[in-house]
Amino acid sequence: xxxxxxxxxxxxxEGAFExxxxxxxxLGSVRQWVVFxxxxxxxxxxxxxxxxxxxxxxxxLYVLPVHGDCVLWPHSEFDADTKTLTRWLREKNEVKRFxxxxxxxxxxxxxxxxxxxxxxxxxxxxxLAHLQSFVLDSPRxxxxxxxxxxxxxxxxxxxxxWWVSHLEPxxxxxxxxxxxxxxxxxxxxxxxxxxxxxxxxxxxxxxRSARLSHDAGHELSEVRRMAVEKxxxxxxxxxxxxxxxxxxxxxxxxxxxxxxxxxxxxxLRINVLRITLEMSCxxxxxxxxxxxxxxxxxxxxxxxxxxxxxxxxxxxxxQSATGAPALLAHEDKFVNRLFANAIASKPSDSLxxxxxxxxxxxxxxxxERCLGALGKRFVLLxxxxxDQLSARRLVLGPPQQSSSPLTLQQASHALSTLCAAxxxxxxxxxxxxxxLMREWLREQLELYLQAKVGQMCFGSRGELRTPAIxxxxxxxxxxxxxxxxxxxxxxxxxxxxxxxxxxFGAFDGVQAQSAEAEGADLxxxxxxxxxxxxxxxxxxxxxxxAQTQLEGAPAPLLEHLRAWLTAQxxxxxxxx
Numbered sequence: 001x002x003x004x005x006x007x008x009x010x011x012x013x014e015g016a017f018e019x020x021x022x023x024x025x026x027l028g029s030v031r032q033w034v035v036f037x038x039x040x041x042x043x044x045x046x047x048x049x050x051x052x053x054x055x056x057x058x059x060x061l062y063v064l065p066v067h068g069d070c071v072l073w074p075h076s077e078f079d080a081d082t083k084t085l086t087r088w089l090r091e092k093n094e095v096k097r098f099x100x101x102x103x104x105x106x107x108x109x110x111x112x113x114x115x116x117x118x119x120x121x122x123x124x125x126x127x128l129a130h131l132q133s134f135v136l137d138s139p140r141x142x143x144x145x146x147x148x149x150x151x152x153x154x155x156x157x158x159x160x161x162w163w164v165s166h167l168e169p170x171x172x173x174x175x176x177x178x179x180x181x182x183x184x185x186x187x188x189x190x191x192x193x194x195x196x197x198x199x200x201x202x203x204x205x206x207x208r209s210a211r212l213s214h215d216a217g218h219e220l221s222e223v224r225r226m227a228v229e230k231x232x233x234x235x236x237x238x239x240x241x242x243x244x245x246x247x248x249x250x251x252x253x254x255x256x257x258x259x260x261x262x263x264x265x266x267x268l269r270i271n272v273l274r275i276t277l278e279m280s281c282x283x284x285x286x287x288x289x290x291x292x293x294x295x296x297x298x299x300x301x302x303x304x305x306x307x308x309x310x311x312x313x314x315x316x317x318x319q320s321a322t323g324a325p326a327l328l329a330h331e332d333k334f335v336n337r338l339f340a341n342a343i344a345s346k347p348s349d350s351l352x353x354x355x356x357x358x359x360x361x362x363x364x365x366x367x368e369r370c371l372g373a374l375g376k377r378f379v380l381l382x383x384x385x386x387d388q389l390s391a392r393r394l395v396l397g398p399p400q401q402s403s404s405p406l407t408l409q410q411a412s413h414a415l416s417t418l419c420a421a422x423x424x425x426x427x428x429x430x431x432x433x434x435x436l437m438r439e440w441l442r443e444q445l446e447l448y449l450q451a452k453v454g455q456m457c458f459g460s461r462g463e464l465r466t467p468a469i470x471x472x473x474x475x476x477x478x479x480x481x482x483x484x485x486x487x488x489x490x491x492x493x494x495x496x497x498x499x500x501x502x503x504f505g506a507f508d509g510v511q512a513q514s515a516e517a518e519g520a521d522l523x524x525x526x527x528x529x530x531x532x533x534x535x536x537x538x539x540x541x542x543x544x545x546a547q548t549q550l551e552g553a554p555a556p557l558l559e560h561l562r563a564w565l566t567a568q569x570x571x572x573x574x575x576x
Contacts, residue, residue: 020147020303028158031057035064035074042078042088051098054078055105060116062109062173063165068329073170075106110173114166114185121159121190128152128197135204142208143215147306153201153321156194161326163191164333188341192349195324195338199352202322202359203426209314216310221259224304225252231297239287240294244278247271251301258311265308272301323360335369343377344414347421350374351437358428367430374422375444381406381415382448382480389476412483420487442490449499452477497569 023030038045038054045051064072079102080088085095131149135142142149167186169178205212229252237245254268279288279298288295309317327334334353342349354370388408406414425437456473457465465473481492 020151021299025151025154027155028161031060032064039072039074039077045088045098046090051094051101055101058102058105059108060113061162061166062106062113062170065161065165065326069331071165073172075102075109076170076172078102106170106172107177110169110177110181114182117159117162117166118185118187118190120155121163121194124152124156124159125190125193125197128156128194128201132197132201132204135201135208139208139211140215142205142212143219143307143310146212146216146310147303149201149205150306150317150321153198156198157321157324157326160191160194160324163188164327164330164338167333167337188338189345191327191338192342192346192353195327195356196349196352198322198324199355199359202318205318206314212314213311216307217258217260217263220255220265220304220307220311221257224300224307225255228252228255228297228300228304231293231300235293235297236287236291237294239291241278241284244275244284247275248297251304255304258308264312266312268308269305272305275301319359322356324356325360328357328360328362328366331363331366331369335366335373339370340373343374343418347414347418348425351421351425354428355426358430361431364431371440378415378418378441378444379448381411381418384411385415385480385483386473386476389479390472412480415480416484416487419484423488423490438489441488442495445490445492446495446499449477449496450502453499500569 034053034057038050045054058074058078062073062075064074066072079099082095082099085098086092089095089098131145131152135145135149163186169181232248232252237248240248250271251268254265254271257263258265276298278284288298327338334357339350339353342353350370354367357367357370384406385408388406388411392408419441422437422441428435428437456470456477459465478493478496481496485492
């Protein structure tokens with residue numbers, strides 16, 4: 001088997017590797033399983049310290065996720081009648097104390113848990129930002145930081161799951177307390193940031209998979225193998241069960257195999273899992289507690305398992321560490337709370353959410369809802385910018401009141417930010433397709449221009465506007481396109497030229513020749529205003545009203561409109 005080339009050996013020293021408690025990675029799941037365990041075996045609450053353990057966890061959460069969007073209210077599950085609690089706890093004094101403690105824990109969780117988790121999300125966001133910067137600046141140190149990275153990513157997953165499941169307070173909380181509750185800790189900004197770093201670190205690590213695999217192979221076959229051999233000589237392996245003793249002695253051989261280029265370390269991970277299960281039994285666990293070297297050996301083997309996944313299972317490792325299925329399971333909360341807030345506050349975060357949804361094979365309906373919300377936001381910002389430009393240009397008469405809460409500066413900045421984010425966004429791997437966001441933006445812009453040109457020339461009742469009004473509206477539209485042209489790699493003025501020419505019949509002769517080649521979709525797309533006006537059998541009120549207005553208009557007005565359009569097209573070409 002081919003060995004890894006020496007030139008690719010890791011230059012990171014042994015002391016630079018981060019030591020992370022294996023339990024820390026699964027801390028969120030451990031808390032949930034403690035509650036599940038007491039729900040399934042409530043008689044275990046009689047054990048010493050069991051009540052204190054349960055109450056300490058119930059003070060940090062008031063919703064227990066089960067599967068998808070199914071949840072339990074844990075305080076209500078334990079708030080049973082006196083007869084049931086007596087069967088669980090046996091002592092009446094303990095029953096009364098437990099009932100009082102459960103009610104207090106429910107109120108404490110509702111009041112104190114959200115600010116506590118907000119502080120955790122804030123601190124975690126800062127830590128992930130530092131880790132991302134560190135890996136970008138020092139790619140060779142990625143292998144050393146991998147255990148810490150995975151721990152931080154899994155905690156971020158748990159925090160995102162906690163946020164989405166605790167958005168709605170339980171009915172058991174008094175109504176007055178629910179109305180007076182501070183909703184600031186439930187703001188989605190920190191969750192957006194966590195998703196941003198989840199997606200960014202996933203892309204960053206997968207892009208460096210070759211280097212990471214080589215560094216991890218040399219680390220396992222050399223440094224970690226020697227550490228395991230040393231711990232094996234110090235730990236009381238002879239006191240372990242026969243099966244565990246045999247598996248422990250095979251561990252150095254599995255680690256030495258990591259030096260091969262095509263190493264398959266699934267056997268190592270399975271053996272470590274078997275060892276962990278065997279040593280979790282009552283008798284074996286007491287041996288681990290009494291012998292620190294044996295506990296250090298098990299921790300070292302767990303760390304080796306994590307590092308081995310970077311060699312032959314990095315994609316699956318990143319999928320499990322950066323996926324957020326709990327967020328996607330609550331579709332309405334994901335779209336209406338998280339995605340909608342990301343579009344309005346930081347458009348690049350909305351694209352990170354789309355990447356997360358695609359990476360987790362989200363339903364097509366969810367992706368369509370997200371893209372629909374993104375398209376509505378784009379149209380709204382375009383309309384708002386144009387309306388604010390029109391209102392600023394009007395100096396005669398009373399001031400115009402805009403229906404949008406955004407000012408011209410806010411709308412133009414939001415529009416530019418959104419367009420820049422869409423232009424730079426990576427392709428999205430939607431089901432059975434690959435969506436280029438720049439091309440999606442181009443399509444949205446073309447559809448908007450086609451509809452906008454019709455609105456500029458005709459009123460809501462189909463009446464033909466005067467040339468001066470059309471000129472002013474076209475000027476505002478052209479100025480808005482100039483604002484976004486600096487942020488997109490799309491010739492927006494050429495798109496306007498083509499739309500104007502198509503809508504007023506400049507391509508009517510071309511349509512008949514190209515329709516057969518490009519299909520019926522092109523005929524539908526190039527159905528312009530000229531064709532709509534020429535169709536005397538148009539059944540829509542817009543078509544009938546516009547047809548009547550055009551037939552009744554004097555010839556000089558039409559000639560003036562044609563001459564003005566020609567001059568405006570020349571001006572757009574020269575100034576675009």
